[in-house]
Amino acid sequence: MTSNMHRCAICQTNRAQVIRPKNGQKICKSCFLEVFELEVHTTIIENNIFPKRGERVAIGASGGKDSTVLAATLKALNERYDYGVEFVLLSIDEGIHGYRDDSLETVKRNAVQYEMELCIVGYDALYGWTMDKVVEKVGRKGNCTYCGVFRRQALDRGAKRLNISHILTGHNADDIAETVLMNFLRGDLPRLGRCAEIMTASATSPMRRSKPLKYAYEKEIVLYAHYRELDYFSTECVYSPEAFRGNARSLLKELEKIRPSSVLDIVRSGEQLVHDIISPSKLGCEERNDRSEERRGFMNGSQIQGTEPTNLKSLPDAVHKTAHEAAHQATDGSRTQTIGVCGKCGYMSSQPTCKACMLVDSLNKTEPPVEVSLTGDQTFH
Amino acid sequence: MADIANLPGPAARNLCKRCKLNPPEITMRHEALCRDCFQIYTRTKFTRHMEPYRVKKNSQTAKKLLLATSLGVSSAALLDTLHWHRALQVERARRSEYDVCVVHIDETAVTGGDTAAATTAADRCLEKLKEKYTQFEFIKVPLEEIYTIPSNATTVEGITLDASTSPPLTKLRTLLSSLNSRASQMDLITILRTRLLLELAKQRGCEAVFFADSMTKMAATVLAEVTKGRGHVLPWLISDGPTPYGPAKIVRPFRDLSKSEIISHATFNSLWPFSVISQSTATSPQKPPIKAKNQTIDEIMEKFFDDVSNAHLSTNVVKTAAKLEFADDRDRVERLGLCEVCGLPMDEDPRVRKLKNVVKVGDGEEGSSRSSSSSNGGSAGDADARIYCLEPPKGEEGLKERRCYGCRRSTLGAGKIDWPVNNR
Numbered sequence: 139m140t141s142n143m144h145r146c147a148i149c150q151t152n153r154a155q156v157i158r159p160k161n162g163q164k165i166c167k168s169c170f171l172e173v174f175e176l177e178v179h180t181t182i183i184e185n186n187i188f189p190k191r192g193e194r195v196a197i198g199a200s201g202g203k204d205s206t207v208l209a210a211t212l213k214a215l216n217e218r219y220d221y222g223v224e225f226v227l228l229s230i231d232e233g234i235h236g237y238r239d240d241s242l243e244t245v246k247r248n249a250v251q252y253e254m255e256l257c258i259v260g261y262d263a264l265y266g267w268t269m270d271k272v273v274e275k276v277g278r279k280g281n282c283t284y285c286g287v288f289r290r291q292a293l294d295r296g297a298k299r300l301n302i303s304h305i306l307t308g309h310n311a312d313d314i315a316e317t318v319l320m321n322f323l324r325g326d327l328p329r330l331g332r333c334a335e336i337m338t339a340s341a342t343s344p345m346r347r348s349k350p351l352k353y354a355y356e357k358e359i360v361l362y363a364h365y366r367e368l369d370y371f372s373t374e375c376v377y378s379p380e381a382f383r384g385n386a387r388s389l390l391k392e393l394e395k396i397r398p399s400s401v402l403d404i405v406r407s408g409e410q411l412v413h414d415i416i417s418p419s420k421l422g423c424e425e426r427n428d429r430s431e432e433r434r435g436f437m438n439g440s441q442i443q444g445t446e447p448t449n450l451k452s453l454p455d456a457v458h459k460t461a462h463e464a465a466h467q468a469t470d471g472s473r474t475q476t477i478g479v480c481g482k483c484g485y486m487s488s489q490p491t492c493k494a495c496m497l498v499d500s501l502n503k504t505e506p507p508v509e510v511s512l513t514g515d516q517t518f519h
Numbered sequence: 520m521a522d523i524a525n526l527p528g529p530a531a532r533n534l535c536k537r538c539k540l541n542p543p544e545i546t547m548r549h550e551a552l553c554r555d556c557f558q559i560y561t562r563t564k565f566t567r568h569m570e571p572y573r574v575k576k577n578s579q580t581a582k583k584l585l586l587a588t589s590l591g592v593s594s595a596a597l598l599d600t601l602h603w604h605r606a607l608q609v610e611r612a613r614r615s616e617y618d619v620c621v622v623h624i625d626e627t628a629v630t631g632g633d634t635a636a637a638t639t640a641a642d643r644c645l646e647k648l649k650e651k652y653t654q655f656e657f658i659k660v661p662l663e664e665i666y667t668i669p670s671n672a673t674t675v676e677g678i679t680l681d682a683s684t685s686p687p688l689t690k691l692r693t694l695l696s697s698l699n700s701r702a703s704q705m706d707l708i709t710i711l712r713t714r715l716l717l718e719l720a721k722q723r724g725c726e727a728v729f730f731a732d733s734m735t736k737m738a739a740t741v742l743a744e745v746t747k748g749r750g751h752v753l754p755w756l757i758s759d760g761p762t763p764y765g766p767a768k769i770v771r772p773f774r775d776l777s778k779s780e781i782i783s784h785a786t787f788n789s790l791w792p793f794s795v796i797s798q799s800t801a802t803s804p805q806k807p808p809i810k811a812k813n814q815t816i817d818e819i820m821e822k823f824f825d826d827v828s829n830a831h832l833s834t835n836v837v838k839t840a841a842k843l844e845f846a847d848d849r850d851r852v853e854r855l856g857l858c859e860v861c862g863l864p865m866d867e868d869p870r871v872r873k874l875k876n877v878v879k880v881g882d883g884e885e886g887s888s889r890s891s892s893s894s895n896g897g898s899a900g901d902a903d904a905r906i907y908c909l910e911p912p913k914g915e916e917g918l919k920e921r922r923c924y925g926c927r928r929s930t931l932g933a934g935k936i937d938w939p940v941n942n943r
Binding site: 160161177180181184185318319321322323324325326327330353385389392393395396397399400402403404406407408409410411 | 700702741742744745746747748749750751753811812813814815816819823827832834835836838839840842843866869870872873902905906907908909924925928
């Protein structure tokens with residue numbers, strides 16, 4: 139007597155329990171898990187995310203839902219489809235009391251559950267500052283800038299220490315769609331051109347970064363974590379209002395209500411903006427940050443000349459660079475921007491001093507100076 | 520004593536920052552301006568886009584321009600400004616470079632609501648405009664007329680013969696009722712409206728179609744089209760100039776003015792009676808609520824930019840979108856043609872497109888190894904189904920070769936559609 143309406147649209151046998159956020163399809167729990175994993179697998183295969191067997195790959199793990207689902211899915215898929223890669227959990231300890239210390243406990247449990255090695259890199263050891271101290275100093279406004287710059291470098295350093303050159307992050311489709319909208323609102327053309335890329339290798343980072351959950355909706359991730367009863371930490375960062383992203387986020391939620399595919403459609407649009415080759419004449423824009431810093435960078439004589447992009451994906455960047463060069467040659471004489479190393483910490487940088495060191499310097503101005511160390515503390519499990 | 524008298528007294532602070540003669544009436548980009556100086560400002564922004572329509576010595580016949588009017592307040596402002604511009608030409612050169620035909624596309628038969636009341640309001644408004652702007656020609660064309668435009672190409676696959684015998688309005692209604700949401704309906708109505716205007720321009724020998732889109736409106740359009748999955752044709756959707764639809768160009772002379780500036784302009788020039796929108800509805804923060812589910816993507820975006828009321832956000836969006844340039848446009852049009860619905864260049868799987876571009880630009884040392892592993896041609900198209908959940912309708916597996924991503928999304932589940940216009 140039960141009508142077909144309650145049957146799973148895929149297997150036609152089980153009772154439908156889930157409305158798939160992407161297309162409103164009513165499916166059963168096991169089909170949902172299968173479809174979700176299959177989609178991540180498809181993303182991995184079609185984008186050739188693991189080109190080499192035997193490679194060690196880091197998963198940026200925060201203990202939150204995205205990275206936990208990423209680790210769980212990848213473990214299952216690696217066993218099922220035999221990618222032949224080894225995963226390592228890489229966590230950053232920002233030093234936020236009541237948030238990170240608890241979530242790191244989750245990551246530690248995950249490491250045991252998924253039988254993965256765990257490496258924790260702390261801001262404290264790397265920069266001499268925890269986020270708690272940073273916030274105490276700079277206040278709640280703008281502290282995300284510090285955290286973002288520090289995290290990017292900390293991930294790279296952690297991976298380097300593990301002798302790994304590929305980091306996976308848990309960015310989902312909603313994150314990417316929000317970023318596309320935000321980059322439009324901020325007028326950030328260069329970032330708009332790369333924010334929807336699944337894999338990036340920028341000139342300022344030796345690491346490849348991939349987002350295997352790029353096409354997964356946040357809702358699906360929550361659902362997946364729920365059905366597989368994954369152990370994750372769901373508290374928001376205590377310092378993260380991020381008002382601007384909040385704007386984009388609520389806009390996206392509204393769009394999703396009237397057309398659930400909107401999130402994917404924005405990602406798709408973003409991908410179409412990725413590799414447009416912008417003619418130098420049209421490049422009136424600068425990178426969003428640090429116009430003056432960039433100029434200072436051009437004056438630095440210690441830069442390595444002719445660093446070739448090592449990965450094809452970075453080519454659009456190279457095009458931007460050439461255009462910048464051209465623009466600057468007209469005004470500044472013959473200056474070129476190339477990637478060198480930070481004079482203070484030795485990390486890759488297009489400026490004489492890397493962004494993280496500059497931020498640390500600004501923090502240290504009234505404090506006893508702290509050396510940025512390359513070693514930091516490490517915790518292995 | 521005389522010196523003191525010459526010094527600007529405290530009263531000077533209450534004068535317009537530009538002319539320093541009149542009391543300011545509006546604060547515009549941190550400057551307090553009087554009505555006249557504000558008028559100069561808006562007209563300067565407008566005139567910048569009128570360069571091709573300046574009086575030229577050797578022009579023989581007047582150019583014909585088609586002005587699209589929704590009878591909204593921006594339309595009224597553009598009509599008035601064009602009237603001023605043309606009158607100035609007549610006054611100074613004793614002739615004008617152009618004639619204007621004002622076209623209102625009547626969509627009341629398909630957009631729902633109180634059709635009779637909307638029609639009466641539009642007719643009354645058009646009558647008032649005719650009285651005021653006697654030099655301009657006014658016409659009202661129903662949207663369904665797009666079905667009676669003589670088609671220059673052969674029929675599109677899938678048009679059933681009996682469909683061609685039913686009246687245009689029935690065809691249009693059938694098309695729209697096959698779509699799954701009001702968002703999709705309005706999307707296609709917008710495309711049809713633009714195409715009808717371009718067709719009318721062709722019929723009447725007009726060399727340009729003028730739209731009264733403000734910066735704010737265009738920012739909403741950019742994000743709306745991105746949301747609909749049309750990132751690949753963004754430059755075509757927002758740049759002025761030629762279109763793939765016909766010989767006429769598109770000009771948006773208000774593209775540098777924000778919506779609030781246009782509203783102030785209309786208020787200062789008492790243009791509200793010449794619009795179907797009342798001043799109170801346009802300026803009140805509370806818009807009449809539409810059922811959340813029934814909103815369109817464009818409406819959500821317009822509301823977003825109304826709410827943020829931060830002019831530089833919309834400037835950022837439009838300027839950024841205007842800088843996008845797709846070097847492979849021509850190549851894509853040659854290989855893939857135009858979308859059968861929106862008539863703009865087709866898209867292609869982002870990964871395939873990227874591969875083509877990167878290999879072409881760089882030396883492509885890694886390109887060959889990559890192309891072998893990534894799927895090409897037929898299988899790549901399936902990614903639309905696998906990754907973007909955009910399944911082709913049954914029996915229409917080849918649709919992705921004829922219809923772009925955004926249009927397939929808007930016509931999702933519609934089956935075969937009777938689309939009135941063909942591409943060249």
